[in-house]
Amino acid sequence: ECLWVTGVLCEACDLLGWKRPTKIQVEAIPVALEGRDVIGLAETGSGKTGAFALPILQSLLSHPQRLHTLVLTPTRELAFQIGEQFEALGSTIGVKTAVIVGGIDMMSQALVLAKKPHVVIATPGRLVDHLENTKGFNLRALKFLVMDEADRILNMDFESEVDKILKVIPRDRRTFLFSATMTKKVQKLQRAALKDPVKCAVSTKYATVDKLQQYYIFIPAKYKDCYLVSILNELAGNSFIVFCGTCNNAQRVALLLRNLGITAVPLHGQMSQSKRLGALNKFKSKSRSVLLATDVASRGLDIPHVDCVINFDIPTHSKDYIHRVGRTARAGRSGKSITFVTQYDVELFQRIEALIGKKLPAFPTQEEEVMMLVERVNEAQRFARIEMKEQGEKRKRPRGGEDDGDDAEQSSGVRKKVKGGRFRGGKGGGFRRGR
Template sequence: MQQVLSIAKRPHIVVGTPGRLLDHLKDTKGFSLTKLKYLVLDEANKLLNLEFKESLDEILNVIPKERITYLFSATMTKKVSKLQRACLRNPVKVLVSSKYSTVDTLKEEWYFVPADYKDCYLVHVLNELPGSMTMIFVWTCESTRLLALTLRNLGFKALSISGQMSQDKRLGALNKFKAKEFNILICTDVASRGLDIQGVDVVMNYDIPMNSKDYVHRVGRTARAGQSGYAVSFVNQYESLWFKMIEALLGKEIPVRTADADEILILREHISDSKRIALMKLKEDGGHKRRRKTEDEYEEEEEAPRGRRKPRSFKKSKGR
């Protein structure tokens, strides 16, 4: 409703995702782009993913052919080149430095972990950083829910955000994180760009990105505007090559850390129980791979289960 009211004021500039913009073109009375003069396609390489491509094609078909188009992309993929040929005429190409780096105020570390023990190392580090505003990145939307439920069963204030949620629910989760009602946000790479979240203390790479440049975008959520920050990655035996590629991109070696094996083993029993309960919950809700959920189910998941035993906290190790 707020967006409809804003559109009714006939703004000169509209910023939005292709899907949401297309919704308003179809459903909002009086909204039209027939007089559009400028079109900006930011993160074009991301807009061409399956999630946005169909909506973008529909928008390009209804806007004026006579316009000025600005296309920005971090990488010049075949899809971006195809889009360039389709919507640009006599384009002027501007190339900027492709060197990637992280800021000096960011402390970066990583753990080499067995794949089956990744949850244990994650909880170990969370116990060392109580109350820190933390973003945890995983590969899939399903993993955001599973990890959020597992951590809440362990007593952590965690919630997830993903493309499987409605826009209202995504904004609601994001606002709860910003308001510090929850201090842990589990998300996919969609949240590594474009979100304005202040005060993030820690970024954790639960799953290592297969695209090295995504690492830079992820850790860029912390240590912003001169503030300090901490980024930690959990690298299993199958991800070590990807992590080496990240170090090669940055032109540096990231320090490795270790954890006490006895502490990890103690955590494993608690975490296994919590994950089993989380998987049962997902199964009850319709399956781990269900594409959509009702709003009531998401509301229910935002309440941390009571009576669960929080994993044993250990004394913070030196050197942090």
């Protein structure tokens, strides 16, 4: 199968368990190895990282050079994941990578950049910070630029950062642009950044995988928490990603579930970078069975064993539905998705059905059984509110210590205090650990 990829890289693929190339890899790799610019249109979970990493590593093998490649990506988690894949594929040939994202100390990043890695994987904002402020760092010798999830980079309003980066890297370079959708902004970027590119499209229509069983549940908004607990109990033993619309709700639901003894961990944009990676690792290692995520986690994250995706808050952009449910039923496995539809979500739900071109069946639930949970859930909601309030107060206090981002981790301690009838917090009350 690896007709064009050199032996040592084929061995690296083999070690990763990549037996045969995916569709986008079959389309893009030969074109890239011919020396052409590539536009790759491929849906989430299609093996895009391999499609650009292998040709780049092959180029590095024949012409070793420091600061050879820049990969731009919209979110921190995705940057770390791409970094891991480059490390894994390039481990046998000694490739050095650097992941440069926000939320991490600039000085330590500057030291890594001073060692001149071969591949830099970065979010646009933080890279511009270094280009403008880190002495001695430039990308004037760059050979390859990759923009992964380009539609998202531009949707997150990184346009001015991308412009700045394009101005300071060589015109004479190779560019790979990967995107799930071809938006007007992406077309404009393509005209500005690519030379006579070859388009490799794998699936242009919005499709969800056949092995994914998709359902919806129509429920009154006030009973959403009860239905969630009921489904998690009913499908216990599976791993879940539950998507929430806001950071606040992800944190609240994580606390609520913990109060009911369900192992849950939140992942959202207000958590520090180390907490986010910690949360992901706990979920990946299966020490937590439920990941409460905002859309920060809907794209690109390859978490191998997600059995079920629950859209607790319906996505406001229908395309986000595709990316969210794409977290399960990956690489030929089967999976389930359940979307909660309240009286306020009907129109959004109809748009999703129109986009994917199918009517979803209702997920069977026993209303009487769900209603039996109301009292327990109400009590857990009350504790979660107290804990959220405490966390808010803790954040307002001046502190010299380290960030307590994933406060849901400490919720069990608070719970004991609540159940014992005395809890920290209140105005001016409570105590802090000595710092």
